[in-house]
Amino acid sequence: xINMEYQAIEVSWDQKLLGRRSGPQRVxxxxxxxxxxxxxxxxxxxxxxxxxxxxxxxxxxxxxxxxLYKDDSWDYMSAIYFRFGMIAAxxxxxxxxxxxxxxxxxEYVLKPISVEGSDRQIYLLFIKTISDAELIYPESTFNVDExxxxxxxxxxxxxxxVPDGCGVRDIFLxxxxxxxxxxxxxxxxxxxxxxxxxxxxxxxxxxxxxxxKNHETTLNFR
Numbered sequence: 182x183i184n185m186e187y188q189a190i191e192v193s194w195d196q197k198l199l200g201r202r203s204g205p206q207r208v209x210x211x212x213x214x215x216x217x218x219x220x221x222x223x224x225x226x227x228x229x230x231x232x233x234x235x236x237x238x239x240x241x242x243x244x245x246x247x248x249l250y251k252d253d254s255w256d257y258m259s260a261i262y263f264r265f266g267m268i269a270a271x272x273x274x275x276x277x278x279x280x281x282x283x284x285x286x287x288e289y290v291l292k293p294i295s296v297e298g299s300d301r302q303i304y305l306l307f308i309k310t311i312s313d314a315e316l317i318y319p320e321s322t323f324n325v326d327e328x329x330x331x332x333x334x335x336x337x338x339x340x341x342x343v344p345d346g347c348g349v350r351d352i353f354l355x356x357x358x359x360x361x362x363x364x365x366x367x368x369x370x371x372x373x374x375x376x377x378x379x380x381x382x383x384x385x386x387x388x389x390x391x392x393x394k395n396h397e398t399t400l401n402f403r
Contacts, residue, residue, distance in 0.1 A: 186359070186375065186376055187364060187373040187374065187375055187376065187400050188373065188374055188376060188379045188392045188393075189371040189372070189373055189392065189393040189396045189398065190371065190372055190373070190374045190379070190390065190391065190392060190393060191371060191391050191392075191393040192205045192257060192258060192259045192269060192389055192390075192391065193205060193257075193389050193390065193391035194391070195391065198388070198389070202250060204249075205255075205258065205259055205389060206248060206249055206250065206252060206255040206258040206259070206389060207248070207249040207258055207259040207260065207261050207270075208246045208247070208248060208249075208258055208259070208260050208261070208270035208294065208296060208303060208305075209246055209247050209248075209249065209261050209262075210244060210245075210246050210260065210261070210262070210294065210305075211245045211246055211247055211297075212241065212243075212244045212245050212246075214241040215240065215241055215244055216262075218239070218240060218241055219264045222236060222239075223236060223264055223265050223266070225265075226265060226310075226367050226368060227341075229265035229266060229310060229367075230310060230312045230313075230367055233266075233309060233310065236266075237266075237290040237292070237307055237309075240292055242292070242293075243293070243295060244292060244293065244294040244295070244305065245294065245295055245296075245297065246260075246270070246294045246295070246296045246297070246303070247296065247297045247298075248296055248297075248298070248299065251298065253296065253298075253299040253301050254388060255272070255388050255389040256271060256272040256274050256275055256387040256388045256389055256390065257269055257270075257271055257272075257275060257382075257387050257388065257389035257390035258270045258271070258389050260305055260306075265310070266307045266308055266309065266310050266365070267305055267306070267307050268306055268307070268308050268365070268372050269305075269306045270294065270303055270304065270305055270306065271291070271303070271304050271306045272301060272302070272303060272304075272387075273301070273302050273304075274385060274387060275304070275306070275382075275387060276291055276304060278378075278381045278382065278385060278387075279291075281381075282362070282377065282378060282381060284362045284363070284378065285361070285362070287309065288308065288309055288361055288362060288363045289306065289307065289308050289309065289363060290306075290307040290309065291304040291305070291306060291307075292304060292305045292307070308363050308365040308372060309365070310365050310366070310367050311354070311358070311364065311365060311366050311367065312337075312367050313337055313340055313341075313349070313366065313367040313368050314337040315354060315355065315358070316337070316340075316349065316352065316353060316354065316366075317353040317354065317355065317403050318333075318334050318335055318336050318337065318339075318340070319333040319334055319335050320351075320353040320401075320403065321333075321334075321349055321351055321352055321353045322349070322350050322351040323340070323343075323347050323348060323349050323350060323368075324347070324348060324350045325343075325347050331350065332347065347368065348368050348369060348370065349366060349368050349369045349398070350397060350398055350399070351398070351399045351401065352364075352366055352369060352398065352399065352400045352401060353401045353402070353403055354366075354400075354401070354402055354403075355402065355403065356402045356403060358402060359402045361375070362374065362375040362377070362378050363375070363378070364400060369398055370396075370398070371393050371396050371398060373400050379392060
């Protein structure tokens with residue numbers, strides 16, 4: 182059963198919001214130095230977790246981007262190209278919500294990005310990843326290459342011997358993580374937001390933000 186204290190989140194694919202467009206709004210990062218930095222320091226999940234202590238502090242600024250199409254009214258958008266820990270591009274409204282709720286800055290990082298043709302302040306939203314080493318083994322279950330085959334591991338070291346194509350399906354974390362507003366596990370899709378954070382996004386009508394209803398990943402605490 183899905184833990185209702187948290188909701189899986191995603192950028193919205195609601196056709197009413199997309200209109201005639203084939204996909205949601207995206208911000209493409211144009212800054213070459215950013216691309217080079219991420220390729221050198223954030224090219225796989227193990228490198229990502231290993232470098233977390235300083236990874237976001239050293240991101241080269243300023244960042245320049247471009248919208249996929251001419252509509253700067255979205256508050257929660259995709260950011261491309263995919264980088265580990267970078268889950269969205271967001272507006273000032275999202276920044277204010279995170280600050281007003283006192284979401285710990287140990288959980289997220291915002292980096293300003295100037296988007297060509299828009300006066301709105303946009304940020305890249307990075308979520309600080311929880312290492313798979315924090316999982317409770319062997320209660321957690323994993324699936325291999327998106328197949329229906331499920332696996333259990335006795336330890337993090339045993340899990341680390343398997344390629345990145347093995348993702349966690351049933352997450353079991355220590356009870357202490359229940360205090361977090363954002364859960365982004367190393368080998369898990371999707372990202373989970375606390376219910377209070379989801380409620381704030383919905384109450385403030387954050388355009389582009391959506392609760393992911395049909396995912397199969399479960400989040401549990403022990």
